[in-house]
Amino acid sequence: MRLDLTHIQRWIEPGSRVLDLGCGNGEFLQLLQDERQVRGTGIEIDEHEITAAIARGLNIVEQNLDQGLANFPDQSFDTVVMAHALQAVHFPDRVLEEMLRIGREGIVTFPNFGHWRCRLYLGTRGRMPVSRFMPYNWYDTPNIHFCTVKDFEALCEQRNIRILARDVVGNTERQPMLASTWPNLFATTAIYHISR
């Protein structure tokens, strides 16, 4: 289980309704169902992930986030989760707005492009960073809207989105202090709990 996902769990109320945008193979939704007894629905576009998630016994709807979420009624879920998908959608700002229209609360995780390694890579090599966490080339990456911790918080302020909590995952387990003190430099993954 990815670290950002284990972090998120505690923000989910037991027995609540959870919508997972870009749920992948449903590993996280299943964890929430098992540990938090949530009623979950997942949205996914990749056919292999969809089959894997269905095989887990989850409710999965094949749907493209870039074509909107208008089919989900206002405030029909307690929490809408989007883990590591914000940077891959065409209109991250619109998806954020939709998350908080559909859900009372939202939880977003994304890779922090402001991490010092990214800056160093770009600064010294002058090329788009490629790493274990971001293994793609600029031309074939699904991640078309990278942002930094600061970028995200600026967007939230501009759109009147309340940040209920921020959590970060650092480069290694040994540096949690660094990442929480200077997240824009040391967080590899940023995790936000948001609402209106």
Added chain:
Amino acid sequence: MNTPPDSRSVGIVEPRIARFEAPLPLACGRDLSDYQLVYETYGELNEARSNAVLVCHALSGNHHAAGYHSAGDKKPGWWDECIGPGKPIDTDRFYVVSLNNIGGCHGSTGPTSINPQTGQPWGPDFPPLRARDWVNSQARLADYLGIECWAAVVGGSLGGMQAMRWALEYPDRIKHCIVIAAAMKLSAQNLAFNEVARQAIMSDPAFAEGHYQAHGTVPARGLALARMVGHITYLSDHAMASKFGRDLRSGSFERGDEENVEFQVQSYLRYQGSQFSGSFDANTYMLMTRALDYFDLAREYDNDAVAAFRHAHCSFLVISFSTDWRFSPERSREIVDALIAADRPVTYAEIEADEGHDAFLLPIPRYMDVFSAYMRRVGVAS
């Protein structure tokens, strides 16, 4: 290594007949008394009677969904790809019931049956039917077989409409509703195609306003034409292009050649038409297309599909096919959206397939994977 085909077949099956004396009240206001249903079953009913799956057939289907009727039988049942050991509807786990609906022409009471009041075949006077009448008669078959609750009710096309009607009419007798290549109601384009089909039948002089049995005639031309129109709508443009293209069956475009050219697609359609008209009843076709036309899931719920689905207690699997233009993915998404808004558990997959509406009958790998993965969650526990 491929599994030999035999081990994935239900083998030789035998149709059975269930007779019902109690009158069945129909949506049209009339009763149908003394009727029979022909059905087949595959797999074993478990002790708790909790592993039964009902298969609802589409417009021209019947009870013979899987297996063979004899050792020499070349063609298996119409949904053999999906029913059998290790197949999506796995007969090692499920007890599958497949029937011919009333109004049909393969052994269940229908227009070719004798009307007990007149001693003559019903013909065009057979009561008009709605999908709900089929569902009610299927519920009686469930009673007859001792099945209190279906583990799943499954159907493609018109069969999917029956499955949805089950979820609304008998919410406590169905745990999973599987709706494949269906819609909550037909579009105007769909109604139009069905009207052309019926007009083709009615314009055949041999139809004799439906009294062809009494006249000793068979409206084969009209029925064949109706089937040809239907068949075009079941295939995609792409499927027809890749199957036939502009290939010729006879004649040529050589100068000086006066012989008429015949395209492969022409001969294919005529073959399909004549095969069908030899095995299907024209009045049944009229009746089934009308039932299809009249179906509107939400009509009695103030045309509110969300309100309709709030009556359901089961989980739903909805599947559509990308090139199906008769029951397009948009129609399936309407079902899914209504289920989401009604807060009902739903899983949806849109399968890339070139074969059009017919895709629901074919072993398309992703379709089989999704269908199988879902069916494995359908519980059979005692």
